[in-house]
Amino acid sequence: MADETLSRIRKLRSFLVKNKLDSMLVTDLKNVFYYSGYKGTSAYLIIGLDFLYLITDFRYITQAKMQCPHYEIIDVKNADLKAMTANLKHTGFENLSISYASFAKFSKIFNKLACVGGAIYNFRAKKSAAEIKNIKKAVDIADKAFEHIIKFAKPGMTEIDAANEIDFFMKRNGASGNSFDTICASGARGALPHGTPTSKKLEYGDLVVLDYGCVYNGYCSDITRTFAVGEISAEAKRVYDTVLTAQKTAEDMLKSGEMCCNAHFTAENIINKDYEGTFGHALGHGVGLDIHEQPTLSPKNKTILKPGNIVTVEPGIYIPNFCGVRIEDMVCIKKNGVEILTKAEKDLKHIG
DSSP states (O other): HHHHHHHHHHHHHHHHTTTTOOOEEEEEHHHHHHHOOOOSSSOOEESSOEEEEEEOGGGHHHHHHHHHSSSSEEEEEOHHOOOOTTOOEEEETTSSOHHHHHHHHHHTSSOEEEOOHHHHHHTTTTTOOOHHHHHHHHHHHHHHHHHHHHOOOOTTTTTHHHHHHHHHHHHTOOSSEESSSOOOEEEEGGGGGTTTOOOOOTTOEEEEEEEEOOOEETTEEOOOEEEEEEEEOOHHHOOOOHHHHHHHHHHHHTTTTTTTHHHHHHHHHHHHHTTTTOOOOOOOEEEESSSSEEEEOTTTOOOBBEEEEEEOOOEEEEOOOOOEEEEEEEEEEETTTEEEEEOOOOOEEEOO
16 A cells, blocks of 8 residues: 555656646545545645645544654644745645635645646546455445345335345445445335435335445445335336346446447437436446546546546436336446446346
């Protein structure tokens, strides 16, 4: 991890030189971790061409010294930040993670702040072998959670009970937490793409959408599976089969060099043949330290996919007052295709 951290810092310093900057202010805690290994909840970095500062408070000084051997650890209470930064002329900052109040505060410390947009987030889009290993472990825990819930769930169980069981299972099996709040939406509620679990019971004839993920060593997973409670109608099965076809077809065409938007249109065209207007969100998004990262598989994104990108492929059909279906895998982009990281079965499962 130490060697990888130094490699990331070297790449960032090259970016600074190219853009005529002499330092970078890093405030997003995920980016702080990315460049230092720090796992606390309060800190920021100043990365210069010949120095590395991590500024935090008393609670994290000892922890930071243990986790960040390449950095000078500075207690914000005792530091004269204005003096420390007096020789810095142009400092980059991340506009995606800084509030106006924070910007105003830092503007009084630094001589000149220059927005670098989403540059760091773009650097994070290509995952290293170590990052992929952590993501695969997070995916494996989520896969096993689906295998568990299919055996555990039964008619009459509430959506909240099902979601809680998934959460408990993942934590019992090595996850440090959820990568987002678990979604469980059954029957007509499945038409809510982000349906929060309720006290509604799983009923015979329902399709149940489960969307969840966990965090392992800082890295996220994201999986969606839809299962049936007992027998379902022929139309509900047709909806499911359409989504599955769209999902598999989109995965089959993904590879390095492909434009992100093309995968979205591939899935959307299949769905629109019989269910036009029922798929209203992007096909997928990057996943890593954050649950939503670059690149996105959206209809507006013409970014070219590269080896090491990890994205979700999650088409869905949402029919109000009837049902919803979404199926989602995480995939790693390769030169001539993808490695499907999610292993949980996608053939429709029935409980009860």
